[in-house]
Amino acid sequence: MEFLPKLSQNLLEILDDEEYYDITIEVGNDPNVKILKAHMAILNYRSPYLRRILSTNKKKNGGTLAHIKLPNISPEIFQIILRYIYGGKLSVEKYDIPDLLKILVTANELNLQELSNYLQSFLVKNNASWIEQNFNLVYQTSFETDSFPELQKYCNTIISKKPDKIFKSFDFSLIPEKVLISIIQSDDLRMGEIRVWEHVLKWGIAQNSELPSDFANFSKNDFNILKNTIQKCIPFIRFYNLTSKEFSDKVIPCRKVLPKELYMDLLKTFLNLHPGSRPNGKLKLRNNVGSKIITSQHIELISKWIDKLDVTDELSSSYEFKLLLCGSRDGFSIKKFHEKCDNKSHTVIIAKVKNSNKILGGYNPVEWKSTDGYSSTKDSFIFSFEDSINIENYILSRVKNEGYAIWNGQNYGPYFGNDDLVMNVSDKSFCKKGSYEIPIRETADKFSVEEYEVFQITKD
Numbered sequence: 001m002e003f004l005p006k007l008s009q010n011l012l013e014i015l016d017d018e019e020y021y022d023i024t025i026e027v028g029n030d031p032n033v034k035i036l037k038a039h040m041a042i043l044n045y046r047s048p049y050l051r052r053i054l055s056t057n058k059k060k061n062g063g064t065l066a067h068i069k070l071p072n073i074s075p076e077i078f079q080i081i082l083r084y085i086y087g088g089k090l091s092v093e094k095y096d097i098p099d100l101l102k103i104l105v106t107a108n109e110l111n112l113q114e115l116s117n118y119l120q121s122f123l124v125k126n127n128a129s130w131i132e133q134n135f136n137l138v139y140q141t142s143f144e145t146d147s148f149p150e151l152q153k154y155c156n157t158i159i160s161k162k163p164d165k166i167f168k169s170f171d172f173s174l175i176p177e178k179v180l181i182s183i184i185q186s187d188d189l190r191m192g193e194i195r196v197w198e199h200v201l202k203w204g205i206a207q208n209s210e211l212p213s214d215f216a217n218f219s220k221n222d223f224n225i226l227k228n229t230i231q232k233c234i235p236f237i238r239f240y241n242l243t244s245k246e247f248s249d250k251v252i253p254c255r256k257v258l259p260k261e262l263y264m265d266l267l268k269t270f271l272n273l274h275p276g277s278r279p280n281g282k283l284k285l286r287n288n289v290g291s292k293i294i295t296s297q298h299i300e301l302i303s304k305w306i307d308k309l310d311v312t313d314e315l316s317s318s319y320e321f322k323l324l325l326c327g328s329r330d331g332f333s334i335k336k337f338h339e340k341c342d343n344k345s346h347t348v349i350i351a352k353v354k355n356s357n358k359i360l361g362g363y364n365p366v367e368w369k370s371t372d373g374y375s376s377t378k379d380s381f382i383f384s385f386e387d388s389i390n391i392e393n394y395i396l397s398r399v400k401n402e403g404y405a406i407w408n409g410q411n412y413g414p415y416f417g418n419d420d421l422v423m424n425v426s427d428k429s430f431c432k433k434g435s436y437e438i439p440i441r442e443t444a445d446k447f448s449v450e451e452y453e454v455f456q457i458t459k460d
Contacts, residue, residue, distance in 0.1 A: 012083060024037055024065070131158070167191075223256035353447050358386060360440060377406065
């Protein structure tokens with residue numbers, strides 16, 4: 001039998017008893033300072049941080065009544081921590097989230113690893129909505145040190161799926177350089193590279209209120225100021241992911257903030273490209289859905305198509321792409337498709353054509369089924385990309401005859417329209433003009449699928 005509750009109660013009674021203390025702790029800074037009484041033995045064994053301080057203090061004071069100062073900790077937060085140190089309990093429900101963050105930071109400073117781990121888990125599992133609403137505060141707190149891995153991981157997941165949570169927040173300009181770099185260097189950031197570059201420039205200008213808002217009005221000194229401000233961010237901008245037109249429109253006007261060698265190499269690279277093309281050999285694309293076929297840039301474009309937006313519009317919704325099926329992992333059989341995807345709605349099918357760079361796909365907002373018959377929807381579409389790099393070279397075809405949008409059959413894999421996109425997966429597949437606006441492939445010849453993936457789409 002365990003008697004821990006009674007032990008905890010007795011230890012808290014010791015803390016409240018002012019007769020047997022042997023140390024005083026001066027907490028806080030003037031004018032908010034408080035003297036608290038405690039017991040060296042308990043502090044010594046409960047906090048490695050306090051143990052180091054007490055060890056030094058004991059030598060200085062020769063064993064007399066010890067006195068230590070903790071000026072960087074608020075008295076109110078330390079009193080909460082002190083009761084945890086003695087009683088091993090913390091009623092998290094009693095405190096609001098900002099206070100819990102302060103408790104977390106103090107627990108880390110005092111090397112109270114158990115409490116730190118618990119608070120991180122509690123915040124992530126029980127306060128998702130609050131974290132999103134106060135994202136910058138939580139994110140900056142989590143990156144003040146490298147001691148909050150669970151909170152950091154959670155924040156990075158939010159950023160990768162919903163980068164606008166931080167980039168469009170009113171206090172974006174206040175985030176520290178270290179935090180900005182941690183965001184833009186991520187492979188999982190779901191944002192086109194041109195927008196990453198624009199946000200870095202915006203942040204840099206915001207750090208210097210004297211700078212003009214238009215590069216056309218920049219002096220040589222203005223460019224030097226901005227260059228010095230964002231110089232540590234530059235290595236993490238994937239300029240070679242830009243199209244030639246994006247480079248011309250968004251980089252050349254502020255070229256003076258780039259290192260000369262980098263700019264000259266970019267200039268030579270982009271000069272000979274078609275405006276919508278990217279330099280194949282130097283790409284480092286971002287991808288956060290585990291796809292072997294598409295990148296975050298495809299995801300952003302497909303998300304716009306789902307919302308019926310123009311390519312130039314900003315996303316109005318954020319979607320999570322959950323991988324249901326991958327041919328090379330799960331097999332290419334029709335049976336496996338129905339096993340994994342039947343009764344699943346809002347799915348995106350992606351396929352890479354064998355012996356080609358071409359990508360084909362379609363969006364089905366209704367459920368897949370094994371029973372023969374058509375499903376009606378006005379929101380489905382099919383598409384193709386010439387390759388996995390230049391997303392500007394695409395064909396989008398929306399359903400025209402909605403009563404024949406999706407065919408369901410146990411002997412077929414993904415089947416859009418009246419033969420508009422038929423993927424028999426392990427067998428021969430084909431595309432013909434039928435129920436959708438335009439054909440997405442220049443020929444109706446059958447083709448084989450080298451790899452294919454099915455994602456279920458949900459709004460974040």
